[in-house]
Amino acid sequence: MPRLVRFSSAAPIKIDPATWPRDEQGNLKVLSICGCGISAKFPFCDGAHKACKAEDAGCTYTYDIPTRTVQSVTPGTGDVPATDGQREG
Ligand code: FES
Secondary structure, three states: OOEEOOOOOOOOOOOOHHHOOEOOOOOEOOOOEOOOOOOOOOOEOOOHHHHHOOOOOOEEEEEEOOOOEEEEEEEOOOOOOOOOOOOOO
């Protein structure tokens, strides 16, 4: 179930540890980083990945990020190299 995600930023996303949520004892809480690519709060997970659970493993999906709706479904995966979350470059 590959997904096409369009990035328009040419700059890094900075995460300031001083702003990380903490528990009652002041310990840093676990942060979930988006691995599906459709979070509206990218790079953080916002639960949008639930929309990906119904994807067919044999198709490529293109999402509209603001609405988290599927724009197109293309059968097959031959033109999209599998990266398993790794980015090239
Ligand atoms: S992993 Fe992407 S929104 Fe949760």
